[in-house]
Every structure is written in structure tokens, then in C-alpha cells.
Amino acid sequence: MKPIIVANWKMQLGIQESIDRLTSLRMELKDFGYGVEVVVCPSMPALHQAKEVLVTSKIRLGAQDVFWEERGAFTGEVSPQQLREIGISHVIIGHSERREFLGETDSMIGQKIVSALAHGLIPILCVGETAHQRNDNLQEMVIVQQLERALQSTTPPNQNEMLLVAYEPIWAIGTGEPASPAAAELIRQVIVRTLSERFGQEIVDQRCAVLYGGSVNNENITTYVHSGSFDGALVGGASLDPQAFSSLLTTVKEHYSS
Ligand code: PGA
Numbered sequence: 001m002k003p004i005i006v007a008n009w010k011m012q013l014g015i016q017e018s019i020d021r022l023t024s025l026r027m028e029l030k031d032f033g034y035g036v037e038v039v040v041c042p043s044m045p046a047l048h049q050a051k052e053v054l055v056t057s058k059i060r061l062g063a064q065d066v067f068w069e070e071r072g073a074f075t076g077e078v079s080p081q082q083l084r085e086i087g088i089s090h091v092i093i094g095h096s097e098r099r100e101f102l103g104e105t106d107s108m109i110g111q112k113i114v115s116a117l118a119h120g121l122i123p124i125l126c127v128g129e130t131a132h133q134r135n136d137n138l139q140e141m142v143i144v145q146q147l148e149r150a151l152q153s154t155t156p157p158n159q160n161e162m163l164l165v166a167y168e169p170i171w172a173i174g175t176g177e178p179a180s181p182a183a184a185e186l187i188r189q190v191i192v193r194t195l196s197e198r199f200g201q202e203i204v205d206q207r208c209a210v211l212y213g214g215s216v217n218n219e220n221i222t223t224y225v226h227s228g229s230f231d232g233a234l235v236g237g238a239s240l241d242p243q244a245f246s247s248l249l250t251t252v253k254e255h256y257s258s
Pocket of ligand 1: 171174175213214215216234236237238
């Protein structure tokens with residue numbers, strides 16, 4: 001499996017800014033060759049135009065959220081079908097900022113995962129503990145609980161499906177203080193074990209990938225993403241500058257192929 005690097009642009013950029021940066025990133029990566037799966041997730045209003053920028057590019061386009069129903073009276077929501085129409089391949093689900101500011105629950109997240117998979121989208125399920133929970137040494141329990149609740153109704157991904165799980169300790173997001181590679185690796189193993197108990201080891205090996213997120217940058221990325229550890233990363237701040245992000249992608253590619 002190729003390493004998967006997902007850029008989460010959150011609500012950091014205007015629409016034109018997003019398009020300009022995506023255009024620059026495409027230029028930066030024109031000779032990249034793609035030993036790495038690159039997914040960029042701009043905010044919703046930029047997605048349509050972003051897809052046009054990425055026509056014939058190998059850069060994949062992701063959304064930062066999705067609703068679970070296909071259509072109906074759900075003011076403000078965006079359906080998986082609509083994302084598919086645009087040409088979106090991936091969708092971030094259950095990011096801690098949505099859990100915190102929008103009151104998203106594990107059960108809502110679970111419905112989103114089921115619906116995303118049913119519509120041919122690749123969910124990137126985010127899990128992570130707060131600083132408080134880590135201080136109380138509850139991180140493993142919290143992660144297992146979030147996974148079990150969010151995946152309660154999800155059947156094992158079939159051969160056309162994939163499920164990504166991003167471990168993002170909340171205290172590491174946007175703080176410049178990432179989890180230590182050893183602490184993150186322990187949680188990665190908990191995630192793999194929990195997924196294996198649900199879906200079976202073979203499905204997890206073939207159809208699931210685990211990413212690390214939280215203050216990832218060009219200097220620390222290979223301490224998380226390497227063979228025998230994380231399959232990729234979810235990158236916020238360090239994905240916003242096209243040049244810096246393409247350096248990060250090159251670092252991953254070189255590290256993997258060496
Ligand atoms: P960060 O954000 O890389 O800026 O810490 C990661 C995320 O929230 O997905």
C-alpha cells in the first residue's frame with residue numbers, strides 16, 4: 001500500500017485562495033511520480049472548482065464532512081451523492097473540531113461512515129483523546145470506545161471499499177506539540193487491534209489504513225509514516241503552503257522508496 005497523505009485545509013482559505021494554492025501544488029508536483037497517494041480537502045464551497053483544477057491530475061480530492069442522508073429537508077447539509085457528483089473520492093468524518101464545536105456524536109459519525117461507504121466514498125474517520133483524558137491515562141479506552149461506537153453499523157469494507165482511520169490526539173492538533181512517535185505507535189496498535197477484532201486481520205491489512213495527525217510537518221513526518229508504523233498522515237497547518245507541502249510529500253516518497 002502506498003503511503004497516504006491527506007491535507008486538511010479546514011476553513012483556513014478563501015475560495016480563490018484555495019484554487020490558487022491547489023494550482024500551485026499541482027505545478028509543484030508535476031514531476032512527482034506518485035509513490036504517495038495525495039488527497040487534498042479544501043472547504044466545501046471550493047470543491048467544484050477544485051475538481052476542475054485537478055482534472056487529469058493524480059491528486060485526489062476530499063471533503064471535510066458529509067451528511068448521512070441522500071436528499072431531503074436537511075438545511076445546510078451536503079449529501080454523499082452530491083460529493084460523488086463533484087468527483088470527490090475521500091471524506092473526513094468526525095474530526096475533533098466538529099465533535100467539539102458542532103456537537104457531533106459517535107452515533108452521527110457512525111451514520112456518516114455507513115453512508116459514505118455506501119456511496120463509494122473513502123471515509124477518513126478521526127479519533128483522538130483530549131489532554132485531560134491522556135493525563136488520566138484513558139487514551140486507549142477512549143480510542144477503542146470511539147472506534148466501536150462509530151463502526152457499530154459498518155460492515156467489513158468490501159473489495160471496492162476502503163476505510164481510513166486517523167489518530168489525532170486533540171492536544172496535538174495545531175499546537176506544534178505532536179504526540180511522541182512511541183506514544184502514537186502504541187495507539188496505532190490499539191486501532192489495528194480493534195479494527196481486526198471487528199473486521200478480521202485480512203480485511204484490515206488490505207482495506208484499512210491508519211494515519212497519524214496532529215502537528216505533523218516536514219521534519220517529523222517520517223517518524224510516524226514508515227513501514228511497520230502509520231500508513232500515512234492527516235496534515236493541517238503544514239499542508240497550506242504548496243511548496244512546503246510538496247517538500248513534505250517528497251520527504252515521504254524518498255523515505256518510502258529508500
Ligand atoms: P495540524 O492539524 O496538522 O495543524 O495539527 C491536523 C488536523 O486537525 O487534521
